[in-house]
Amino acid sequence: MNEEWYQQKWAVAVRHIVAWLVFFSLPYLLHATNESWEREHINEKQAWINYQYYTDAVLVIFFYLNAWVFIPKMIYKKKFFKYTLYILGVFIFMFTSRYIFERVILKSLHPLDLRPTILFTFFIFFTVLSASTAFQMIVDKLRQERKNSAKENENLKTELSLLRSQVSPHFMFNVLNNMVSLARKKSDVLEPSLIKLSSLMRYMLYEADEEKVPLQREAEYLQSYIDLQQQRFGKNVVINVSLEAANSNYEIEPMLLIPFVENAFKHGTGLITDARIDVNLSTRPGMLFFSVRNKYNETSSEIKDKTSGIGLANVKRRLNLLYGDNYVLHIEKKEDWFIVSLQLNLH
Incomplete structure (x- = not known):
């Protein structure tokens, strides 16, 4: 085999799946269970679960969209203003989704407080953005180092x-x-x-x-x-x-x-x-x-x-x-x- 097993596509996919499972399971692992509240608000709980599935999907899409599209086509080409606009657009989309969810679906249960909503959305958004950027830059750096190493070895042989x-x-x-x-x-x-x-x-x-x-x-x-x-x-x-x-x-x-x-x-x-x-x-x-x-x-x-x-x-x-x-x-x-x-x- 030309590649080590951990560099093969299936191994990379497994590592990504495990990382996402750990990331998305943290809120459930750290969340304290209140059985009486859950029995009284079963509809609200189910709505939150459905919304969480939707948010998870959006975060996964944003992670790879930033890593595979935004960074190669904007950051590496020094289109920083355009990159900022795209990132701001994604953040506004995520905040708007959270706003609509709480305002439309949960409006009868409690009023919407914008400040914690913005802070929570920004925290999740910034965490995924940072992880995505670091991930892609490390991958590209390692790929370039392997390419340079192969080129150096070939030049050495010649x-x-x-x-x-x-x-x-x-x-x-x-x-x-x-x-x-x-x-x-x-x-x-x-x-x-x-x-x-x-x-x-x-x-x-x-x-x-x-x-x-x-x-x-x-x-x-x-x-x-x-x-x-x-x-x-x-x-x-x-x-x-x-x-x-x-x-x-x-x-x-x-x-x-x-x-x-x-x-x-x-x-x-x-x-x-x-x-x-x-x-x-x-x-x-x-x-x-x-x-x-x-x-x-x-x-x-x-x-x-x-x-x-x-x-x-x-x-x-x-x-x-x-x-x-x-x-x-x-x-x-x-x-x-x-x-x-x-x-x-x-x-």
Whole structure:
């Protein structure tokens, strides 16, 4: 079912019926019974009962007329003067009905006192008017919030899809450059590298479309990528890796961590003295700790391609969208090191 049971029409109707029954039963519950008076004035009692049925029907009609017609067509459209005239007209109609009832039907029993009649009619009228207005405005507010929430969720899905689609080409661009480099060197590790690449592509094409993947699979993905980079750079870069993700119960959004590693290889290699990259992944109950640091040379004249930084920008946006306040990300430059550390709530 698309709706919760309490939002379905039958449940709403039941709640309205119960509310009206409680409201209309209050005068009878609070009214003190005088059996001798009722026996002597049985005709007047029956007339009052009939009039009460009529009044109840008028109040119900006014409640929904105000909620479903007056408020949407006048209040929301800022037609306040017209709304006031309509409400005043309904009040005059209810007072006139009460006046005619007491003047015509009950005239032989007691004279009409206008002041209590007006006050009583106004009290009932104002109570129903206030309840009707509050009811409709709350309903409209909740409906708008649900609509905005659905729209926000749809936008979120679309935005995440676009962000993820940007990560994939950026990553593939770097990996294919690695393959070209190995092919030019006629390296013996080209074949195992292609096998690793096929494994990465399988992950990207078939598993990265899932909302979440096991943390272990994401760690294997990172390890394969790092292995490919290790084959490319060989002894030119010292790479230290520690990926501890043995708890398969934890899940994470796919391709969330790879941009940090990509960034380290992009900016921590090349014209860097004593190039070194450290990658660490560990978990504690309910928490993920991930850090990447690389040596960098701020004065390096190496020209970076125009796609530099796409990965990091995307991962920051994805973290905000997906985790809100449930993560801590620190990015800093300290001496000759560029350091990224991430703490992520896995619950």
